[in-house]
Amino acid sequence: MTTMKEIAERTGVSISTVSLVLNKRDAGRVKPQVAAKVRETATQLGYRPNPLARSLRTSKTSILGFVSDEIATTPYAGRLILGAQDAARALGYMILTVNTNGEADLEEHEISTLKQYGVDGFIYARMFNQRTTVPESLLSLPTVLLDGTDDTGRVPSIIPDEEAIGYEATRHLLDAGCRNIAYVGASDRAYAADSGRRAGYRRALREAGLETDAGLEVGTTFNQPALDVVGDLFDARHPDGFFCFNDARAWYVYESAARRGLTVGRDISVVGVDNHRIFAETLAPRLTTMDLPHYEMGYWATLKLVSLIERRTPRIDLPHTTSPLPSLDDHDARIRCTLIRKESVV
Amino acid sequence: MTTMKEIAERTGVSISTVSLVLNKRDAGRVKPQVAAKVRETATQLGYRPNPLARSLRTSKTSILGFVSDEIATTPYAGRLILGAQDAARALGYMILTVNTNGEADLEEHEISTLKQYGVDGFIYARMFNQRTTVPESLLSLPTVLLDGTDDTGRVPSIIPDEEAIGYEATRHLLDAGCRNIAYVGASDRAYAADSGRRAGYRRALREAGLETDAGLEVGTTFNQPALDVVGDLFDARHPDGFFCFNDARAWYVYESAARRGLTVGRDISVVGVDNHRIFAETLAPRLTTMDLPHYEMGYWATLKLVSLIERRTPRIDLPHTTSPLPSLDDHDARIRCTLIRKESVV
């Protein structure tokens, strides 16, 4: 690791001068020839500043703390983190990831450890959109809530536009010709996204001139009880289209259909929000799935956080994305889910 | 953030004394009463050392670099990271995670950034056990390969004991009474685990006095081609038991069985290695799955790395685990997969 001192010695100037040049603070303060020489030897020696020493002086580490409760249990957590890290790299930041295993005291401990390491701000991430109380201990630093809905509205948050998701999914089924469309949701109230998606589903039906009907809306848990609920829905209402809260629910529809001799993609249409990605390998192309824009959400959370930290809006270029981008100035940025794979709805 | 300086002032001693006491270097060097007073005010003020300042002095950051290629694409990556982080926390380390998106030059850039931040060592992680060449640039620091097999054998690695997995899975089927057991593997040669599991499968058959038979071993890709291969296997050999490389493969068996009027758990037995965890929510309890010990692997990788860094074997206490633990002294630690959920084999 080459230091400013070495550059100073090789160039025959003082460390101060090197610092000035390398921090681009030489506007009419250092002779251009000297500056050029400094820069030259710097690149020649492969100089990279020591962020730790710098932060000792500036109390600014360019490190972001990423606090999440259950990194391990959901597969798409990775995309959240990936997006956050890509944005961080683009903006010159690193991310220190920490998980709390859902334990409050461990969470406090990890947060204070992160503060010790001098993080410049926090991303507080949930793994699905749920009502969340941001820990008091975070509020002393810039904080962004990711994939969660803040109870108190004190911190900005990045969440999927659940209503739009429900609307788009249902429109997709309507466009495919379905007229008797069911909603298979989550009965567990922890899934805050359920009500938004259901609302979007209803709006799409109303706009199409169809009646909403509570009998076509069910909520399930898992396994046999879920199969029972969906089976009853099949037998009582004979829907021709299903909007499923996630792919676990879609599977129950698929299974119930099979047991009745119906084929998804021919006799009935199914759109599911994909959480697990297993269907990309198995059921496709018989099922229409919508990807939640986790990558984009992670990316935008970092962008938002950095704009808070630096009190300026960073230049934006989000790679590989199809989602419409929210405004960084919104307190709560809702990201729409637009990616629909495997067009196979009848 | 309270500093040593503040403690020194409050206690009426010098910073050096405070440093000595707080680093437990006061063995007959500082008067016990003074030491006690220092410790008292330290806890009273809630002193936590500044790791960045310390590392500037010691060039030892207590930060580990975690380099992985595709954090996002596999769901169990999270468990690898979780295990690594839990171990890191227990040992007083933090983990700086970085992902390379499979791009070699990005990888080099991230590694050098990690070095800038002064990481004490690297965990180079793959997301499934595959042949891997560890980048040259890592070798200047202690490095452990996680869930990958090193080509050159230069760095220690933590991998699943694939042969044991294949053996245990097959034994499980044998114990359930199966006598005509098929292996549904992965045809893509990138899956290095395939050959080990197949070998374990064969050993279990031989030990049970059964013939191995290439006609009972297939390899699949995905979707319709996979369904075709498994369907042919059903029709040609009528197996009564299936050991499946992963749960995607298990699904093809499940689907093929259903199409032939056979029920898993009654007419045939299936053991699959669980990668995606979706089956816990859907197919269970009809399918027997084996969990890969990703959490433990992450944990052990960190433990191994820290023992390399500190040149001593850290105290060990792995929480919440059922896997037999490998010796830290082994160059390549193989971790057995022992967790079998949902006992439902006929």
Next chain:
DNA sequence: TTGTATGCGTTATCAT
């Protein structure tokens, strides 16, 4: 037994 001095790599103030 305790304190002083120095340096880690950087930034920033103030002379020159």
Next chain:
DNA sequence: ATGATAACGCATACAA
């Protein structure tokens, strides 16, 4: 236009 110098928080050899 450039260079000493101090300071950030901590660790340590050396002095007292």
